[in-house]
Amino acid sequence: MTRLTDTAPATGTTVAAMSATAVAALLGAALATAAPASAASRPAGTTTATGTTTAAGSGRAAAPNIQLPFPCGQKWRLDTWGHAPALDMVKEPDQTGTLGATVVAPLAGTVKQSFYHANAGNMIQIDHGGGYFTTYLHLQSRAVQVGAKVAAGATIGLVGKSGPTANDHPHLHFELGFDQNGDGSASWGEAGSERVRPTIGGVVYGTANSMTWRNVTSGNTCATPPPTYWVDTHADAPGYATPGGTRTGTLNKGTNYVYCRVWGPNVQVGADYNHWWLKTDLDSGSPTRNQWVSAYYLKRWGNDQAKDNSGRDIPNC
Numbered sequence: 580m581t582r583l584t585d586t587a588p589a590t591g592t593t594v595a596a597m598s599a600t601a602v603a604a605l606l607g608a609a610l611a612t613a614a615p616a617s618a619a620s621r622p623a624g625t626t627t628a629t630g631t632t633t634a635a636g637s638g639r640a641a642a643p644n645i646q647l648p649f650p651c652g653q654k655w656r657l658d659t660w661g662h663a664p665a666l667d668m669v670k671e672p673d674q675t676g677t678l679g680a681t682v683v684a685p686l687a688g689t690v691k692q693s694f695y696h697a698n699a700g701n702m703i704q705i706d707h708g709g710g711y712f713t714t715y716l717h718l719q720s721r722a723v724q725v726g727a728k729v730a731a732g733a734t735i736g737l738v739g740k741s742g743p744t745a746n747d748h749p750h751l752h753f754e755l756g757f758d759q760n761g762d763g764s765a766s767w768g769e770a771g772s773e774r775v776r777p778t779i780g781g782v783v784y785g786t787a788n789s790m791t792w793r794n795v796t797s798g799n800t801c802a803t804p805p806p807t808y809w810v811d812t813h814a815d816a817p818g819y820a821t822p823g824g825t826r827t828g829t830l831n832k833g834t835n836y837v838y839c840r841v842w843g844p845n846v847q848v849g850a851d852y853n854h855w856w857l858k859t860d861l862d863s864g865s866p867t868r869n870q871w872v873s874a875y876y877l878k879r880w881g882n883d884q885a886k887d888n889s890g891r892d893i894p895n896c
């Protein structure tokens with residue numbers, strides 16, 4: 580026995596227990612009008628309508644490596660319940676914040692469907708090219724209309740519990756679809772539709788019914804942090820908006836990271852001088868990010884040197 584299926588795990592005390600089979604049947608019945616089951620699948624080793632050559636034996640091109648449809652760093656729970664490979668998503672650790680959470684595109688694409696469906700509620704389908712589509716059900720609201728082009732990470736709507744098959748439980752019902760019959764969209768929402776197992780952040784999900792993945796972290800449009808170099812500074816260093824420009828704050832004496840260096844105005848105290856300026860984040864001031872301090876404050880190195888603590892030259896910006 581599992582608990583509710585198309586719904587996410589309950590937060591409350593008691594939920595109706597229902598077998599996966601029973602719920603799958605219920606879901607299938609409820610969404611029977613969502614889309615017709617696909618016709619016969621194409622033979623392996625053929626070419627799709629979009630010209631993508633499919634791998635023999637698989638019947639389709641490799642699934643794109645999409646990201647979780649939530650902003651970078653968020654953690655979500657994924658369940659197949661009785662409807663693998665479809666996934667129901669609720670926010671970790673305890674579902675708090677699921678209702679109204681922002682849904683973002685997991686990959687760039689064009690909105691194929693966006694409407695209120697009698698059973699699935701507010702739904703969106705995005706065409707990602709190559710025959711692949713992602714589908715979102717039970718949304719609280721839809722932020723994009725048919726034909727809109729969306730970038731990866733762009734907001735498409737909010738998580739909700741719209742439509743009777745949401746069973747009044749906030750969650751995102753998510754599917755990756757593949758247009759097997761080449762009709763330009765992927766049927767969704769029921770057993771036998773063109774939904775397939777999604778690869779999210781390099782991991783294949785939706786592999787079987789009654790599967791749960793906890794704390795799946797979104798890698799959606801996460802900025803790659805620039806490399807940093809560790810340096811020791813011998814005194815509190817004034818920080819500037821540009822090398823030698825407007826004073827913005829202070830980098831405290833101690834061990835600090837810097838990003839890169841540029842050659843600029845000389846800073847000289849007695850016999851010690853340095854033309855290099857280091858890009859860093861200050862400890863105090865405004866703004867603090869991406870400001871500049873003189874390499875004169877480096878503790879270990881000589882005049883006009885700008886190296887990190889291990890003796891590597893800090894790269895030019």
Ligand SMILES: [Zn+2]
Binds near residue numbers: 584662665667751752
């Ligand atoms: Zn579902």
